[in-house]
Amino acid sequence: MATEAFILNDGEVIEKSEMQEYAIKASTKESQSKQLEDPFREEYEKGNIVKPLYDLGNLAKLLDMNTWHYRACKAKARDTAGDYKLTPLVDDSSEDQKQLLEDVIGDIDPEGNKSITEILEKFQLDYESTGNNALEIIGEGDNLKFKHIPAHTVRRTKDRQVYVQKRGTKKRYFKRFGVNFDLHYKSGEEYPEGQLSDEKDANEILHLMNYSSRSDYYGTPDNLPALMSILGDRESQEYNLEFFENHAVPDYAVTVTGTSLDKNTKKRIKKYFNESLKENRRTTLVITADKDDTDSEIDIGSDQEVEIKFEKLAADVKNSSFRLYRQDNRDEILAAHGVPPYRAAVAISGSLGQNVAEETNEIYKNSTIDPRQTILEQRINMIFQQKLEITDWRFEFVELDTSDQEKEDERHFKGFDKGAITPNELRQHLGYETKDDKEALNSHYVNGKAITGPLAQLSANDPVRKAKESEVVKAVHKMKEKLANVVKKHE
Structure with missing residues (x-):
C-alpha cells in the first residue's frame, strides 16, 4: 500500500485523495476575477461611448510590470518632448508675439507648478504606454493653460466630437479641439456656440492616437506585439521569487509505503518544511512510522517494511534560471518600441561595432523620434495660432542629438x-x-x-x-x- 501526499508552500501536507476531492469542489465554483471593472462598462452598454480595443487602464499598468517596457516608454517620451525652442517664421518677426508666447509658455500650468516640458512629457508617456493621450486646453489669449489628463480615464463618443472622463463616480465632458458648439461640462448636453457661459462650457481636448487599422477611435501602443514577452518576463520573475521565498526548496511528493500517513507524521513533515528548514537550511528530517495493523490489505505477520520517500516534483532550478529567456523578452520588447538598448539603460558589450551603434542611433532618431516631434509640434502650433493668434513664430522641439x-x-x-x-x-x-x-x-x-x-x-x-x-x-x-x-x- 502506498500513500501519496503533496507539501504546499506553507508546509501543509495534503494527501492526493484530499487534493482530488478539493479539485472537484473547486471546479464547481464560479470563477471569481480580481480585476477591477472598467469604469465605463455601463456607458458602453448604453451605446454612446465607444469601447477601446484594449482596456487602457490595463495597458497603463504594464509600465509597472516590466523594466524594459517602462524604460523604453520613458526614453521615447523624454527624447520627443525633452526641450523646445521658438523659431521665427518671417524675417521681421513680431517681438510682441514672441513675448506673448514666452509668457504663456512660462505660465502654462493652471496650478502654477509644472513646466510645459513636464506636461508634454506626461502627455507623450501616455501615448507610448496606451497608444493614446489627452491634453486639456483651458482658456485663450494670455490666459491659455494646458493640463495633462491621464489617457486611461478618457473615452470617446461615437460622433468623435466629445470626450468623457470618469474617475470614481464623477464624470466630466470635453470637446474635441476646434469644434464650433458649446457643451455642458457636467451633463454633456450640446448647445449652439456662445450660448453657455465660460464656467459651464466644457474645455477642449487635444487627443493623439497611435493609428491602428482596427479602430477609428483609439490607437494602440507600439509594444502590443510584444505583450506576451512582457507577461512571460513577469511570470519568470514571479517563479524565481517564489522559489527563493521558499528558501530554494523545490516541490516534493511524499510516498509512504507499508503504513498510512498518520496525523503525527503529517505534523512533523509540516513543521520541518515550515519552520526548521527555513531557520536552518542544513537540517535533516527524521521520520519513524509503524506498520498499520488496521489495514486489511497488509498481512500483519509479513516482513513488509515501512518506507517513506521524498521525490522532487520539479526539475532543479539552476543558477540564473530564465536568464536567456529574459534576454530574448527584453530584445523583443525594445524591438517593438524601436528603441536601441542603450537608450533603455541596457549595456550590451561586444555585440555591436561602433559604426553599427551609430547607425542604430540615427535610425531611432529618424524613424521614431522625429515623426513624433513633427506631429506634436504641428498640433501645439495649431493651438497657439488659434488661441494666441501667433503667426510669426513657431514652437519647435530640439532635435535629438545623436552625435558622439x-x-x-x-x-x-x-x-x-x-x-x-x-x-x-x-x-x-x-x-x-x-x-x-x-x-x-x-x-x-x-x-x-x-x-x-x-x-x-x-x-x-x-x-x-x-x-x-x-x-x-x-x-x-x-x-x-x-x-x-x-x-x-x-x-
Whole structure:
C-alpha cells in the first residue's frame, strides 16, 4: 500500500485523495476575477461611448510590470518632448508675439507648478504606454493653460466630437479641439456656440492616437506585439521569487509505503518544511512510522517494511534560471518600441561595432523620434495660432542629438592638422571665443605650417613666421590636452 501526499508552500501536507476531492469542489465554483471593472462598462452598454480595443487602464499598468517596457516608454517620451525652442517664421518677426508666447509658455500650468516640458512629457508617456493621450486646453489669449489628463480615464463618443472622463463616480465632458458648439461640462448636453457661459462650457481636448487599422477611435501602443514577452518576463520573475521565498526548496511528493500517513507524521513533515528548514537550511528530517495493523490489505505477520520517500516534483532550478529567456523578452520588447538598448539603460558589450551603434542611433532618431516631434509640434502650433493668434513664430522641439562629441572633437583637431579649418574655427567648435589675431588664427595649417594668410607669404625660415606657427600649434595642443583631461575625469 502506498500513500501519496503533496507539501504546499506553507508546509501543509495534503494527501492526493484530499487534493482530488478539493479539485472537484473547486471546479464547481464560479470563477471569481480580481480585476477591477472598467469604469465605463455601463456607458458602453448604453451605446454612446465607444469601447477601446484594449482596456487602457490595463495597458497603463504594464509600465509597472516590466523594466524594459517602462524604460523604453520613458526614453521615447523624454527624447520627443525633452526641450523646445521658438523659431521665427518671417524675417521681421513680431517681438510682441514672441513675448506673448514666452509668457504663456512660462505660465502654462493652471496650478502654477509644472513646466510645459513636464506636461508634454506626461502627455507623450501616455501615448507610448496606451497608444493614446489627452491634453486639456483651458482658456485663450494670455490666459491659455494646458493640463495633462491621464489617457486611461478618457473615452470617446461615437460622433468623435466629445470626450468623457470618469474617475470614481464623477464624470466630466470635453470637446474635441476646434469644434464650433458649446457643451455642458457636467451633463454633456450640446448647445449652439456662445450660448453657455465660460464656467459651464466644457474645455477642449487635444487627443493623439497611435493609428491602428482596427479602430477609428483609439490607437494602440507600439509594444502590443510584444505583450506576451512582457507577461512571460513577469511570470519568470514571479517563479524565481517564489522559489527563493521558499528558501530554494523545490516541490516534493511524499510516498509512504507499508503504513498510512498518520496525523503525527503529517505534523512533523509540516513543521520541518515550515519552520526548521527555513531557520536552518542544513537540517535533516527524521521520520519513524509503524506498520498499520488496521489495514486489511497488509498481512500483519509479513516482513513488509515501512518506507517513506521524498521525490522532487520539479526539475532543479539552476543558477540564473530564465536568464536567456529574459534576454530574448527584453530584445523583443525594445524591438517593438524601436528603441536601441542603450537608450533603455541596457549595456550590451561586444555585440555591436561602433559604426553599427551609430547607425542604430540615427535610425531611432529618424524613424521614431522625429515623426513624433513633427506631429506634436504641428498640433501645439495649431493651438497657439488659434488661441494666441501667433503667426510669426513657431514652437519647435530640439532635435535629438545623436552625435558622439568626442569623435566630433577629434575630427575637428584632425581638420586643423590637415588644413581644413582655421584655429579660430576650432576654438569656436570647442566653445571658446574667437581671437582677433587674423594674421595667425584665421589661416589654415598643414602639419603646423601655415598654407594661407599673411604668414604663408613669408619665407619658411622667417623668425616671425616660425614664432607665430609655434605659438598656434602649442595653443592647439594645450586645448587638446585640457579636453582630454576633462574627458578622463568624467570616465
